[in-house]
Amino acid sequence: MRALSQTREGIFDRQPDTETETDVSIQKKEAIEELTGNLAKQKDKDALMNSVLENDEESIQEGKVISDSISQGVGSFTPDIMFEKLVTNFKEAKKLYGKTIIRELSGYDPNYIDKNRNIPEFKRQLKSDIENNIKKYQEKKLIDDDYIVTNKGLFLSSLVLYIEELDKLITRGQGEKEIKEKHVYGEKGPIIPFKKGRYRDIALRPSIKLAIRRNHKQLHPSDLKSHERHRTGKINIIYAVDSSGSMKGEKLKVSKKAGIALAFKAIEEKNKVGLIVFEKEVRYTLPPSNNFIEIIQELARVRAGSETDFSKVLHKSRELFPQTKETKHLIFITDALPTAGKDPIQETLKATSQARAAGITVSIIGIKLEEDGLALAQKITDIGAGRLLICKNLDDLDALVLEDYTLTMSE
Structure with a gap:
């Protein structure tokens, strides 16, 4: 719509002697095409939203498949590659795709595939079923001709993540x-x-x-x-998600859902939530806002990457937080020590000290941290005047995130 507005301004602000009627017609045509395209996209989004909210099982399962593929780091849904991996190295295929993707795209239970993958008749049927199921995703424009997830597919996955977490979420806290x-x-x-x-x-x-x-x-x-x-x-919170390689799969998926739980509760209570997605580099940032839809859509597209660098997140948070006296709180979700940089530990501690001097408190929710990771996390949260919470069970991650938020509210 912004592009349409700019086009209209160009039409009405033009000087009569510097622009021909042909130019005007082209601009009008472009404006109409822009509007038509936007309306079509909104219609698709509305249809997806209605399907999910009305508990349409097929749409929900499609959203889960796309969501899992992103968290698992699956680059594309190429049917030949998937079939080849399933029949030649099932153990590796199961690790790469996960049970949900294998079951939904093949139509068979993973254990059944493993037992029958060397039978010629079954292999032919399996290949055909995978091709047909993936073709349905293409027909619905959830993946493109190159088997890559489309924006429509990303939107569906974000809706499903939201609905799944909302069903689980028990709202707690003390209000403002x-x-x-x-x-x-x-x-x-x-x-x-x-x-x-x-x-x-x-x-x-x-x-x-x-x-x-x-x-x-x-x-x-x-x-x-x-x-x-x-x-x-008011409280401004930035949710910093570690998207390094070790977070691939279920860890990343539950981290996304915990972020949705935090955004839902904090924004409902008139606070603001921002986002930092990081690995070796800061990959995406969103300043604290009350834009819930943007937060869940960006969380949905997070993929696992390589190493981990905490110091860059701490420096970036100082840029993103507003320069006000309101509470500024940074929550790290991670499963490991920082590994990127010349001296990652000292760089991280120095950056934490600088963030604290800027009025930012720092908490860490560690997912199954090892002894060295625990020791460093404790130092970071001591310097950052925050909390260290340990997640031993992934199902508890959202509760721990909300616990940290509630404690921040009460301070």
């Missing part, structure tokens, strides 16, 4: 963080004697009750009670 500071436009607080101020803050019922107890037939100024308002402090 309260700052003990009187404020004109804050939330209503305790009842106090009325002082000269805004009449809309008068607590009418307590005032009348007090007048009755005093046997006053009319309200006296001394009977008046009012609400003391407190300013509510």
